[in-house]
Amino acid sequence: MQFLQPILLWGLLGICIPILIHLWRGKKGQVMYWAAMHWLSTQESSVAKGVRLENILVLLLRILMLVLLVFLLSQVFIPSLSKVSEERIIHLVQPSIQISQEYKFELQQALEKDEELYWADENLTEIEDLDELNLAGRTEDIQAALNQIPYEATQLNLYLSNSQNNIGSKNYLSKIKPRLFLGSADLKNSSPQVISIDGIKTMELNQNGLLDSIADDQSSADGINLEERDFAFYMGNVSTSERLFIKASLEAIQDVYGFDFVENEELDEAKLVFDHELPKGKDSEKLYIISNNFTFSEQANLVSFSDELDFEHSELVQTGKLPEVILERFLAYSGLEQQDVKLSQTQLESRFLVDKPKNQNKKANLNLILIGLFLLCYAAERYFANKQAI
Structure with a gap:
């Protein structure tokens, strides 16, 4: 009872x-x-x-x-x-001909059993015929599709590519824990991206995702240019201990890679903002790192941590990984793409968080x-x- x-x-x-x-x-x-x-x-x-x-x-x-x-x-x-509710199985497929063909047998069986098949797009488009697939103008949006999955679903099968660039690095909220079916990753052999500061090419991202110094005259097809103003940061309402560890992390990045981060007293002139909550007038041109106030968001320029970024509360600080995380988010926000890698089943499963309200399906x-x-x-x-x- x-x-x-x-x-x-x-x-x-x-x-x-x-x-x-x-x-x-x-x-x-x-x-x-x-x-x-x-x-x-x-x-x-x-x-x-x-x-x-x-x-x-x-x-x-x-x-x-x-x-x-x-x-x-x-x-x-x-x-x-x-009363035991009827079983309702939903199949959510990432918009990809490769994945749909790779799991065609399983999806065809689902159609024959009158189970629900949808594309993982913003409209949760239903798949009615696997022989006549039309992906023209279809935009992948896994989170939007998950938001439209009904609470009455008893099982969710999610078909994804195990490619880092296809899935991204963000987490997803789902009403039910999905069963993942991973397709073969088609990794792109893209040329290394070059980071140049004030027009001078200095570093490239190698195959291991690490920054390497290169000669100034080395040419590259892909690259991003960072100016001095892009390294200006602003400290908002953060504690004294947080301020010390954040500055120490930025100094560590400067010592290793030469990125000269400079603190700015004016919020309007900073590109990197550390605070406990978002300012009222949020700027899409700034990267916000919010601590002690975790908020799930899909915004590319917002990074949230539920703990304070100090040694007492943050595991990132205790393990010395805070400089690495700040640099990774800063480069991703600046437009630097990570080299594509395969993701394991465990890595992908950890990305999906269940957000099912308690007692949602229970009635007295x-x-x-x-x-x-x-x-x-x-x-x-x-x-x-x-x-x-x-």
Whole structure:
């Protein structure tokens, strides 16, 4: 037995009320005058005190009424009495001909079983025929598709490519834990990207995702240019200990890679903002790193941490990974793409967080029985109370 509103069980303390009333009435007693009363001795004419046995039944009925009322308000749910809902299996496919063909047999079987098939796009487009796939103008949006999955779904099969560039580095919220089916990753052999500061090419991102120094005259097809103003940062409402560790992390990046981060006293002139909450006028041209105030967001220029970025609270600081995380997010925001790598099943599963409200599909299933018992007890209590004139 479960209670969907367990806090209302505190109402059971109310059973003290009828008990105290009965004890008080029994203590006070009731004086009854009759004609020959003055012929009795003082001991014989004393008032009888105590709870009479015929009142115990009324007391028990009143206690039972209060218990039934509290149970009714607390929404009693018994799983064994709940009807088992029909199985509803949903298949969500990343918009890719390669994945749909690779899992064509499984998806075709799902269609034959009248299970639901959808593309993982912003409109959650239904797949009706695997032989006539049309991906023209279809934009992948896994989170938007997950948002439209109904709570009534009993199973979610998600078909994805295990490519870092295709999936991205963000987390996803889902109403139900998905079963992942990974397609073969088609890794692109792109040339290394070059980072240049003020027009001078200095570093490139190698195949391992690390920055390497290169000769100034080395040419490259791909690259991004960072100016001095791109390294200006602003410290908002952060604690003193956070300020020390953030500055130490930026100095560590400067010592290794030569990126000269400079603190700016004016928010408007900074490109990198550290704070505990987003400013009211958020600028899309700035990268916000918000600590001690975790907020799930898909915005590319927002990085959130639930803990303060100091040694006492943050595991990133304790393990010395904070400079690495700041640099990675800063380069990704600046437009530097990581080299494509394969992701394992475990790595992908950790990206999907379940956000299913508690008791979403549970409804009290004893309300009618409790109401019936309450009315029955009320009628019995009124009958015996009127009969005994109490």
